[in-house]
Structure formats: structure tokens, C-alpha cells
Amino acid sequence: MVGSIPASATAELSAAPRSKAKQFSPWLDAWRRFRRHRLALVSTVVLSAIVLSVLFMPFVWSVPINEIDFTARLKGPSPAHPFGTDDLGQDLLSRMLYGGRISLAVAFAAMVVAIVVGTIIGAIAGMSRGWVGPALMWLTDLFLSLPPLPLLLLVIYLFRDSLKSVFGPEGGVFILIVLVVGGLRWMPAARLVRAQFLSLREKEFVEAARALGASRLRQVIRHILPNALGPVIVAATVDVAAAIIAESTLSFLGLGFPPDIPSWGRILFDAKDYLDIAPHWAMFPGVAIFLTVLSISFIGDGLRDALDPRKVM
Amino acid sequence: MGQYLLKRLLIAIPSILGISVILFTVLALAPGDPFEELATNPNVPAEVREMLRQKFGLDDPVAIRYFRWLAAMAQGDFGFSFASRIDVGDLIMQRLPTTLIIIGLAQLIALAIALPVGVYAATRPYSIFDQIASTFAFVGFSLPPFFTGLLLILVFSIQFDWLPFVYRADIEATGWRWFWEHVRQAIMPVSVLALFLAASLTRYVRSSVLDVIRLDYVTTARAKGLGERVVITKHVVRNALIPVVTLVFLQLPALFGGAIVTEQIFRIPGIGSLLISSILANDTPVVMAVTFVSAILVVLFNLIADILYGWLDPRISYG
Numbered sequence: 273m274v275g276s277i278p279a280s281a282t283a284e285l286s287a288a289p290r291s292k293a294k295q296f297s298p299w300l301d302a303w304r305r306f307r308r309h310r311l312a313l314v315s316t317v318v319l320s321a322i323v324l325s326v327l328f329m330p331f332v333w334s335v336p337i338n339e340i341d342f343t344a345r346l347k348g349p350s351p352a353h354p355f356g357t358d359d360l361g362q363d364l365l366s367r368m369l370y371g372g373r374i375s376l377a378v379a380f381a382a383m384v385v386a387i388v389v390g391t392i393i394g395a396i397a398g399m400s401r402g403w404v405g406p407a408l409m410w411l412t413d414l415f416l417s418l419p420p421l422p423l424l425l426l427v428i429y430l431f432r433d434s435l436k437s438v439f440g441p442e443g444g445v446f447i448l449i450v451l452v453v454g455g456l457r458w459m460p461a462a463r464l465v466r467a468q469f470l471s472l473r474e475k476e477f478v479e480a481a482r483a484l485g486a487s488r489l490r491q492v493i494r495h496i497l498p499n500a501l502g503p504v505i506v507a508a509t510v511d512v513a514a515a516i517i518a519e520s521t522l523s524f525l526g527l528g529f530p531p532d533i534p535s536w537g538r539i540l541f542d543a544k545d546y547l548d549i550a551p552h553w554a555m556f557p558g559v560a561i562f563l564t565v566l567s568i569s570f571i572g573d574g575l576r577d578a579l580d581p582r583k584v585m
Numbered sequence: 586m587g588q589y590l591l592k593r594l595l596i597a598i599p600s601i602l603g604i605s606v607i608l609f610t611v612l613a614l615a616p617g618d619p620f621e622e623l624a625t626n627p628n629v630p631a632e633v634r635e636m637l638r639q640k641f642g643l644d645d646p647v648a649i650r651y652f653r654w655l656a657a658m659a660q661g662d663f664g665f666s667f668a669s670r671i672d673v674g675d676l677i678m679q680r681l682p683t684t685l686i687i688i689g690l691a692q693l694i695a696l697a698i699a700l701p702v703g704v705y706a707a708t709r710p711y712s713i714f715d716q717i718a719s720t721f722a723f724v725g726f727s728l729p730p731f732f733t734g735l736l737l738i739l740v741f742s743i744q745f746d747w748l749p750f751v752y753r754a755d756i757e758a759t760g761w762r763w764f765w766e767h768v769r770q771a772i773m774p775v776s777v778l779a780l781f782l783a784a785s786l787t788r789y790v791r792s793s794v795l796d797v798i799r800l801d802y803v804t805t806a807r808a809k810g811l812g813e814r815v816v817i818t819k820h821v822v823r824n825a826l827i828p829v830v831t832l833v834f835l836q837l838p839a840l841f842g843g844a845i846v847t848e849q850i851f852r853i854p855g856i857g858s859l860l861i862s863s864i865l866a867n868d869t870p871v872v873m874a875v876t877f878v879s880a881i882l883v884v885l886f887n888l889i890a891d892i893l894y895g896w897l898d899p900r901i902s903y904g
Contacts, residue, residue, distance in 0.1 A: 311720070414603045417883050421842030422860060422876045426608070429864045429872055430615030518730045521846055524731045525861055537731075544735060544850070548743045558732040566727035571725070 302502075302578040312574025315567035322564055324347045326372035329455035335536065338369045346550040356552045358542065367534045368556055370477040373562070374535040375516055377450055382515035385454025387508050390461025395492055397462065398469025409466065416459045421521065427452050428527055445529055453518045468500035502579030513565045515562050520561050589901070593891045597884055604657065604880045611653050612873060632762060643685035658877060668863060672704060673874045677856065681878075684855035687771065688844055691778035698783040700829075703790025704822055718787060725784025730777050730843045734850035737773045748773055752853040774851045778843050782836060789832050794825040827897045834890030838883050 307313060341361035349356045355364035397408040420575035430447060472478060473496060481495050499521035520537025522528035524544075529535045531542060536557040645653075657664070663673035706715040742750040752770050797803065798821050806820045807813075845857030852858065856875055863871035895901045 318602040320865055410599075410647070411603075414607070416601055417600060417838065417877045417880075417887055418604060418607070419841040419876075419883050421845050422879050423611075424862060425845075425864055426872060426876045427611060430611060434615075513727070520729060521731060521842070524846065525849055527861075527864065540731065540735070547735060551739055551743075554735050554739075558735065562728055562732060566723060569723050569727050 291488075306574045306578035309570075309574035311570045312577075315570035318563060319567040319571065322372065322457070322560070322567075323376065326369055326376060329350045329369050330366065330373075333365055335366045337367045338362060338384070338532065346546060348400060348550070348552050354552070355556050358539075358550075358553055359546060364539070364553065364556060368536070368560060371534045371557065372541055372560065374446075374529065374532050374533060375519060375537070376564075378446065378453070378519045378535070379512045379515040381450040382454035382457070382519070383508055383511040385450060386457040386511050386515075387461050388505065389455065390458035390507075391465050391497075391504060393458065394462035394465025395469060395497070398466040399473065399488065399492060404432065405466070408462075412459045412462050418456075420456050420518075423456060424452050424518065424522065425525070425527060428522065432527075441530060445533070449519055449522060449528060451521075453515050456520075457511055457514060461504060461511070464507055465500055466501050468503060469496055472496045472499055488499055505579055506572055506576045509568060509575055513568040513572070516561060516565055516568075520557075589895045590892060593888060593895070597888045600884050600887075601881060604884065605655055605877070606651070608873065608877055608880070609654060610867075613647050613650070637723060658874075663874035663877075666863070666868055666871050668866040668868040668871070673870050676859065676871065677878055680854060680856045681857045683853060684848070684857060685846055687774055687778065687847070687853065687855065688837075688840055690771065690775045691782060692840070694775060694779040695782035695786055696833065698779070699786035699790050699825075702783075703787045704794050704817065705823075706787070707791045707794035707798065707825075708817060715791075719793075722784045722787045725780055725787075727782070730781050730846045731850060733777045733780060734773070734847060737777060738850070741773065750851060753850045770851075774847045774853060777847050777850075778840065781843050782840065785836070786829070786832065790825070790829055793828050794821060797821050797825040827894065830897060831890045831894050834886045834893075837886045841879050841883070 339362060341357070344353065344357050344361040346359055347353060347357045347361075353363050353365065355368055357364060389486060393408055393412070397405040397412075401406075431448060432445070435448050438444060439447055443524070469492075473491075478491055478495050481491050486494070519535060520540065523535050523537030524541045526541055529538045531538065534542075539557040540554055540561075542556070543550070547554055661674055663677070663902065665671075666673050666676055669676060702718050706712075706718045709715055738750045741748045749770050752774065758766055803816060803820055806816045811820075841857070844855065845860060848852070848855045848857040849861055858877070860872065860875045863875070
């Protein structure tokens with residue numbers, strides 16, 4: 273047994289390169305390229321920290337978000353209130369954590385809406401050979417030339433009250449904002465998916481699948497879509513950042529969430545009139561939005577290097 | 586060129602019609618009634634309400650209402666503001682110039698920053714300067730305008746008390762003093778928008794220059810002994826700027842959004858703050874008209890961008 277040790281060691285040495293070569297996969301390759309983008313790596317850590325603390329900190333820091341304490345109005349950060357308090361003496365740390373859940377949930381859901389709608393429209397436009405494709409692209413260009421914020425405000429203005437009465441104040445506003453923010457951002461994804469489909473559908477492997485008798489749906493889902501996924505993931509990342517900004521812009525204008533649902537933009541909206549006496553109140557949500565969006569943008573940039581090698585500048 | 590111009594114009598018309606259909610559909614789908622106020626008002630008898638509804642044709646089929654609305658919009662008749670009690674067209678014309686001046690100034694400053702920085706970064710890709718510039722660009726478009734605005738107010742108005750943070754349209758001074766007051770109050774809103782714009786423009790200029798700098802004719806220019814400065818300014822930048830011109834105009838939809846937020850923060854009496862205040866006052870005619878006007882302006886600027894693009898790059902108009 274003792275004598276066999278060197279033999280196994282050399283055997284392992286010679287086997288090592290082979291097992292490494294076997295481990296090669298597109299995802300591993302992408303991770304290798306992503307790792308090279310140092311800012312993207314740092315951003316992943318920052319974003320994970322934000323997401324994890326928003327998700328799990330409320331279990332540790334269990335001060336209610338609406339506990340009013342007039343003796344501690346507009347106080348700066350202190351051990352009792354690490355992020356200070358607002359004009360009603362409500363604890364800002366727990367409001368920030370709650371708001372983070374809202375802002376991130378809205379952004380994620382809006383991104384899913386935008387990507388699903390965009391992928392479906394882009395896929396139909398990319399697969400059709402008749403008039404459907406150009407017609408859908410004309411519609412896409414039309415939506416791209418609409419000024420997004422005025423339209424967002426218009427839709428919210430017109431539909432706010434009826435959705436509130438159906439789904440309740442929280443659910444109604446949440447659904448409305450997700451649908452509107454996501455529904456007005458599907459265009460870039462649609463164009464991207466269409467461009468990918470136009471080149472992929474002529475590739476030999478798709479032709480082979482067609483020759484084997486694969487239906488059009490199977491060609492799309494099994495063969496074309498997985499190969500178009502890289503740029504779509506990059507677009508999805510950008511969309512999350514854009515949705516965070518859109519939601520906080522709406523809340524900042526006072527047309528998003530009501531004051532009892534403090535999303536980050538809403539906290540900023542409430543804080544803006546107390547800028548001179550309580551600057552900390554505006555700084556925390558502002559910095560949180562900024563850090564989240566910045567880290568998502570860097571991650572998107574890193575993902576572009578990793579998943580979309582054509583676009584590397 | 587003539588044919589290209591005509592083609593672009595013919596594409597713009599269905600776009601405007603399409604936008605009007607989208608806006609009208611949104612309005613028609615929306616629950617609620619513009620005469621709700623009258624319906625709940627006990628002083629208005631039911632017959633009067635019926636007569637008003639008939640006069641404004643509220644019970645007609647959707648298609649007829651759409652064409653009537655479109656005809657009114659085309660004649661510049663935007664209706665009557667419920668809240669301000671004046672013509673919506675006049676109200677918009679009062680507010681539009683301020684917004685256009687702020688947006689235009691911001692665009693100019695953004696170009697003045699983005700052009701040199703983008704070109705310099707592209708001639709030295711992956712250098713320290715390039716990396717710092719691109720980091721700043723990321724910071725610039727990750728800072729939402731509402732936060733930049735509050736930060737500027739915090740620093741320059743509250744901390745140092747250098748600049749006013751409320752925009753006043755009626756400054757009493759005259760002559761240079763009047764001009765100086767206007768400049769002072771415009772500094773912060775314009776820089777908020779300019780920063781937001783310059784960030785994305787810088788990255789765009791950089792990648793556009795990088796695309797051109799690798800082309801063969803640039804190598805030829807260098808090979809015949811031209812100095813680097815002449816090669817960059819006369820040969821590279823001229824061609825690299827063509828797509829940038831388009832982007833300057835295509836950024837307008839996003840810029841309108843930024844202007845709404847900025848006007849709200851600094852209380853600038855522009856078209857964006859008009860939109861917000863009429864939403865809060867349930868003033869439907871104004872809300873519809875402002876949205877429609879901003880959409881028309883965007884289509885118009887897209888058209889200008891297309892025409893400029895075809896003029897600057899003849900390959901496009903012959904293609």
C-alpha cells in the first residue's frame with residue numbers, strides 16, 4: 273500500500289490536465305471572462321451584501337417601520353437608530369430595509385415583464401418571413417420614440433384609482449408600477465432578440481434540426497433561444513437598473529407608492545423638504561439607490577464581456 | 586437626397602398617428618369620466634349634464650371620438666384647463682420655452698464635456714485616463730437626477746449658500762443683474778441634466794471613435810506623414826461624430842424624463858412641472874396635451890436626426 277503512493281501521485285498529476293479540459297463549458301468560460309472584470313466582481317459582492325441585508329436584516333433589526341416616536345424626531349444616526357429617524361420619529365433603518373425589499377421586488381418583476389414581452393415579440397418578428405416582422409418592428413420603433421416618463425405618469429394617473437379599488441392600495445400600486453415600468457421597456461430586448469434570431473435561424477444546426485423534422489416551436493425553444501440567451505441576460509441586467517430608477521423616480525414625484533409603503537424613492541420624496549435640518553434622511557435612500565444601480569451597471573458590463581464577446585470594445 | 590427626405594417624412598406621419606392612437610387608447614381604456622366632477626355636484630341637474638355630454642359627444646362610438654380628438658389636436662386646439670381656467674395651448678406655450686432652454690443648455694454642456702473626454706479616451710484605450718473616464722461615466726448614469734439635484738442643493742445652497750434652489754421666473758432686476766440672476770439659478774438644474782447626459786454621451790463618443798480609428802484610411806493618413814493631431818481632428822473625429830449627432834437627438838425622450846424630475850426639484854415653471862401639477866390636480870386636458878406635445882417633439886427631433894444623418898453621411902441617403 274505504501275509503495276503505491278508515489279504511483280498514484282504521478283497518476284493524479286497526469287490526470288489533472290485531462291480533468292481540467294473535461295470541465296470546460298461555456299458557462300465556466302463565461303465565469304473566467306467575468307472574473308477578469310474587477311469592478312464587476314466587486315459590484316457582485318456589494319450587490320449581494322445589499323440584497324442579503326434587505327432580505328435577512330429585518331429578522332435581526334425588528335423595529336416596526338411605523339412606530340411613531342415624537343421625542344426622537346429628525347435625529348441623526350445613533351445606537352438606538354443607526355440610520356436616524358424621520359419627521360415622525362420612525363426608525364429609518366427598518367424603513368430602508370423594508371423599502372429595499374419593495375424597490376428590488378418591483379425592479380425584478382418589471383425586468384421579468386420587459387424581458388418576457390420583448391423576447392416573445394422579438395422571437396415572432398425574428399422567425400416570421402412575411403409582413404409580421406416589419407410590422408412588429410415598426411411598433412417597436414414607435415414605442416421607442418414615446419417619451420417614457422410622461423407616458424408612465426399618464427398611465428398611472430388614469431389607472432391608479434381603479435386598480436387600487438380592485439387589488440387594495442399596496443397590491444394595486446405594486447401591480448400598476450410593475451406592469452407600466454416593465455411594459456414600457458420591452459423594446460430594446462425585442463430588437464436584440466430579433467437581430468439574434470435573424471442570424472441564428474439560418475445557421476446549419478437549425479437547418480439540421482429542421483431537416484430532422486423539428487417543429488418551429490421546438491426549433492425556437494430548443495435550438496435558437498438558448499443561443500440567443502447571452503445578450504438577453506445582459507439586457508435583463510440593464511433593465512433591473514433602469515426599473516429601480518424608474519420606480520424611485522415615480523415615488524420621488526409623489527406618484528408611486530403611498531407613504532405607508534416606504535420604497536427608497538418614497539423615503540427620498542418625504543425627506544426632500546427637510547434637507548436643511550436632516551440631510552441624513554435623504555442621504556441613506558439616495559446612496560442606496562445609487563450603489564444598487566451602480567453595482568448592477570458594472571455587473572452588466574462584466575456580463576457583456578463574459579456572455580457577448582462580439583460587443584467587447 | 587430629395588427622395589430620402591420624402592421617405593423620412595412619410596415615415597414620420599404614421600408614427601405621429603400611431604402615437605396618437607396609443608395615447609387615445611390609454612385615455613379611452615381608463616376608467617373614470619371627465620365629467621365626474623359635474624356628476625357628483627348636486628347643483629347641476631341631470632338634464633344639463635346630459636346636454637353637456639351630448640354637446641361634447643361623450644356617448645359617441647370610440648372611433649368617432651378619436652377622429653374628433655385628432656382633428657382638434659391637429660388644429661392646435663388642446664381644450665380648456667380645468668384648473669387654470671385658460672386655454673391649454675396658451676398654457677403650454679408659456680411653459681415650453683423655459684424647458685427647451687434648460688434642455689438645450691444641458692445638451693450643449695454635455696457635448697462640451699463628452700466630446701473631448703470621449704475622443705481622448707478612445708485614442709488611448711485602456712489607459713489610466715480611459716479607465717477613470719469610464720468609471721466616471723458609470724457613476725454619472727447610475728446617479729439618478731433626483732439624487733444629484735438634492736446633493737447639489739445640499740452642497741451649494743444649504744452648506745455654502747452660493748446658489749438659490751428655487752427657480753424664479755419673475756426676477757425684478759434689469760440689465761446685467763437680471764441676466765446674472767438667471768444664470769445663477771440655472772446653474773444647478775442645467776448641471777444635473779448635463780451630468781446625466783454627458784455620462785452616456787462620453788461612452789458613446791469613445792466607442793464611435795474606436796470604431797473609426799481602426800479603419801484603413803486612418804492608417805493611410807498616418808502613413809503619408811500627417812501629425813497625430815491632424816489625423817484625429819480632421820480624419821477620425823469628423824466621421825466618428827456622425828452617429829453621435831443622431832444620438833444627441835435620440836436621447837431626447839430620456840431627457841424629457843430628466844427635465845420633469847429636475848423641474849420638480851428646483852420648481853422651474855416648465856412643461857414638466859406643469860405635467861406633475863396637472864396630474865395632482867386631475868386636470869385631464871392638460872395631462873393629455875403635455876404628453877402628446879412631448880411625443881410630437883420627440884418624433885420631430887427624430888426626423889431632424891434622420892435628415893442630418895442622411896446629409897452628413899451620403900451613404901445612408903443612397904442606400
